[in-house]
Amino acid sequence: MIPFHKMHGLGNDFVVLDNRAGTLAVGAARAAALADRRTGIGCDQLILLERPTEGADVVMRIRNPDGSEAGACGNATRCIASLIAAEGGRDRVVVRTIAGDLPAEALPGGLWRVDMGPARLGWQEVPLAAEMDTLHLPLGRGVLMDPAACSMGNPHATFFVPDLDAVPLATLGPSLETDPLFPQRANIGVVQVLTPGHIRLAVWERGAGLTLACGSGACAALVNAARRGLTGRRATVSLPGGDLGIEWRETDGHVLMTGPVATAFTGMLDLDAYPA
Known part of the structure; x- marks a missing residue:
């Protein structure tokens, strides 16, 4: 034992x-x-x-x-x-x-802050199957279209929607995770921007499915939202299981995640x- x-x-x-x-x-x-x-x-x-x-x-x-x-x-x-x-x-x-x-x-307060390292934004770093702009991928399923991608140690694709509750992520996630665009599969995040400092996120994790929270997914969501000009470089990310504080540090490009x-x-x- x-x-x-x-x-x-x-x-x-x-x-x-x-x-x-x-x-x-x-x-x-x-x-x-x-x-x-x-x-x-x-x-x-x-x-x-x-x-x-x-x-x-x-x-x-x-x-x-x-x-x-x-x-x-x-x-x-x-x-x-x-x-x-x-x-x-x-x-x-x-x-x-x-x-x-x-x-x-x-x-x-029992919180821990982790330096998740730099956001990796090149197509080969994600990785993707071919050279393309990681800010706008030619990918879509149903209501999910035009994601941004980055790697936070795992490949992430982030979709932006007006209403997170209207997205059937459990249905769309499996085929998006395994799309040929992602040679190592991908974590699929769906974001609703509430304010420039507050976003909602749901994640279909590769190999795991829907989870109540995904730390690297929250980091990727903030980075991709900031790259799109939808948020600043610091935001609260609300997941089904609770909130994470995410900062994309300007000095070195590292992403800091704070949570319980x-x-x-x-x-x-x-x-x-x-x-x-």
């Missing part, structure tokens, strides 16, 4: 396993089984902690419910930063992902009961 944490950021939930000793075997099939909400523990992503190399406090590996690996996850980064910080009595932590290092710091963390419960599991 091994311990696990069930954590969430605004309802975007994670099963966290500590593999810093290097003894746990968790591949795509086992991750998918653990993430299953009927026969496993259930989560939007499985998080595996690994021993870091120099310059980071922990390595975070992210598995989606379909077993695929994600590059970055803002909500998970806040959760993991809070765990690692508590171990050493610190208020600053560097979380390493396959998409890069994410520095995080504790703020008053929570532990739902802890427990023990028999890893061998799940397929390898």
Whole structure:
């Protein structure tokens, strides 16, 4: 039996396993089984902690419910930063992902701020299947047309609509995620701009589907909204699970995300009961 944490950021939930000793075997099939909400523990992503190399406090590996690996996850980064910080009595932590290092710091009120790194705006950085303007993609399904794209460690396409509630994202999301325009699939965000400092967002996450919150999606939404001239470089992003504060820093192009963390419960599991 091994311990696990069930954590969430605004309802975007994670099963966290500590593999810093290097003894746990968790591949795509086992991750998918653990993430299953009927026969496993259930989560939007499985998080595996690994021993870091120099310059980071922990390595975070992210598995989606379909077993695929994600590059970055803002909500998970806040959760993991809070765990690692508590171990050493610190208020600053560097979380390493396959998409890069994410520095995080504790703020008053139980909030954590994560530097998600620079927004990547080139077509090859997203990536897209061919050279094109990432501010206006030739893509549409039903009421969703003309998205902007960027990468925040994961590829994101952001659509802008007048009424978020009128968008059947659960229906349109699967085909948009897997459109040939996105060789690595894409997270699909839909934004309603309320004011220049406040937007609403819903996200269909690649490999996970609809989630209550998506941290990297919120970062991409603010960046793309600012690029379109719809907002400033700082805004509150309201998701189904709650609010995130996002800032696209002008000095270096880095995107800062601020939000809460929570532990739902802890427990023990028999890893061998799940397929390898």
